Structure formats: C-alpha cells, structure tokens
Amino acid sequence: MTASLAVIIPTFNEASRVGQTIAALRSHLAMLALDWQIRVVDDGSGDATAEMVARLAEEDARIVLQREAHRGKGGAVRAGMLAARHDLRFMCDADLSMPVEELSRFLALVPSAFDIVIGSREGAGARRVGEPGHRHLMGRAFNALVRGLVVPGIEDTQCGFKLFTGAAADAVFSRTTIDGWAFDIEALAIARRLGLRVHALPIEWHYRALSRVSPLRDSWLMARDVLKIRANAARGKYDPAS
Numbered sequence: 001m002t003a004s005l006a007v008i009i010p011t012f013n014e015a016s017r018v019g020q021t022i023a024a025l026r027s028h029l030a031m032l033a034l035d036w037q038i039r040v041v042d043d044g045s046g047d048a049t050a051e052m053v054a055r056l057a058e059e060d061a062r063i064v065l066q067r068e069a070h071r072g073k074g075g076a077v078r079a080g081m082l083a084a085r086h087d088l089r090f091m092c093d094a095d096l097s098m099p100v101e102e103l104s105r106f107l108a109l110v111p112s113a114f115d116i117v118i119g120s121r122e123g124a125g126a127r128r129v130g131e132p133g134h135r136h137l138m139g140r141a142f143n144a145l146v147r148g149l150v151v152p153g154i155e156d157t158q159c160g161f162k163l164f165t166g167a168a169a170d171a172v173f174s175r176t177t178i179d180g181w182a183f184d185i186e187a188l189a190i191a192r193r194l195g196l197r198v199h200a201l202p203i204e205w206h207y208r209a210l211s212r213v214s215p216l217r218d219s220w221l222m223a224r225d226v227l228k229i230r231a232n233a234a235r236g237k238y239d240p241a242s
Helices: 018-029 049-059 073-083 100-107 133-149 166-173 183-193 215-234
Strands: 004-011 035-043 063-068 088-091 116-120 127-129 162-165 198-202 204-206
Touching: 004 018, 004 073, 018 035, 018 049, 018 100, 035 049, 035 073, 049 063, 063 073, 073 088, 073 166, 073 183, 088 100, 088 166, 100 116, 133 215, 162 166, 166 183, 183 198, 183 215
Parallel strands: 004 035, 004 088, 035 063, 116 198, 127 204
Antiparallel strands: 088 162, 116 162
C-alpha cells in the first residue's frame, strides 16, 4: 500500500510567497512514490492568501485550504495536523526556507527509524545561509533557556520543518496548548513524555528577511510560554494518562 503524506503549511498574510512554495512542493512531491496532499492552514489572514490558495485548490484537489480563526502559528499547525488523516505529516514554513529536496531525507527516517524527525540548523552538516549574526546569537541564547528548562539535548527546537507519523501527530497535537511561536517546544516536550522516538536532522536553511518573528516583541512571550510548558510538564499535563 502506498504511504500518504500531508504537508501542513501554516499561513498568515503570506500572499506574496505561498504560491511559490506550493509550486516548489508540487514539483518535488510529484517525483515521490506517495499519495500526497498540501494542506494550507490559513490563520485568519487579512490579505489575499486564502483566495490565492483557494484558486490553486480548484485546479488540483491535492491542495486543500483550511480556514481557521486567527490564533497564532501554533494553533494553525495543531488544527492542520489533527485535520489531516495521512500516514505521515510534515510541518513546513510558508517561506520554504529549507531546500525542498531535503524532504526526502526526512522521509528516509520516518517511520522506519523514528516517530518524529525535526530539522535542525545546528550540528554537524547543518548550514545556515544569510542569517545576520545578531539573530543567530539571540536564537542560541533562547535555545539555552529551552534546553535548561524543558527539552535538554535538543539544539534547535524552532526550525519550522518537522515530520511526524500520523500516530505521533495525533498523540502530540491533541495535547498541545500553546498557540504562539513556542508551540514547537511544547510539542517536543510532549513527545518526550510519551516516549516517542525523536531525531534531529541537520539541514540547509536560508534566512528570509520577511520572517514573522520579531526578536524584541516575541522573545519575552516565548520565554513566558517556556515557563508555562515547564509548569504543565511538572503537573503531569502531558503524561500518557492525561
């Protein structure tokens, strides 16, 4: 039986680039022996993102527009992961800052060796392209906080490319509570509590100047959510029986 793959793309005001991302994914997915779907989860965009995706969906039934009220990236990813019923579910940023060819490296590891493979911009073989030095330093400082409080040993929780088995996606995202940028951290904390096999895969990653993350505005919000995740874990909220 042919395996099925859903590519989950959370969007918020991405009309300027989501079309190119969908085109690149379609071209690559056509070469793989998979039944696939590109599921764009629109997080209440105020621009033409949803209309653009709707037109593409009319042309190809494998492209799906899922409209959601605005909650944040975490809420959009959760909604998409739980709505998709595919064997494999891949989280993909709307700007496709990872070369699409890297997807095959994820698929080679899930489900044969791991339940979840996360893209990592750290570690041997990882390559960052065009990232300003100050952004890298801020990211490393934040990750040190994350490793110290929630998920020790994971060098990059925030890379926007992650592949889950369907069972892992259901187990993890049915328990997540964070709607904002720190949702990745919560998802990985839950995966560890559930005993799922998680692997970090070093990738090539390209900095995009139009990133939606504001270092000053979002850093304290993410730090607050990290503390919330730690408290939830301490209370057993993520445990298998919860």
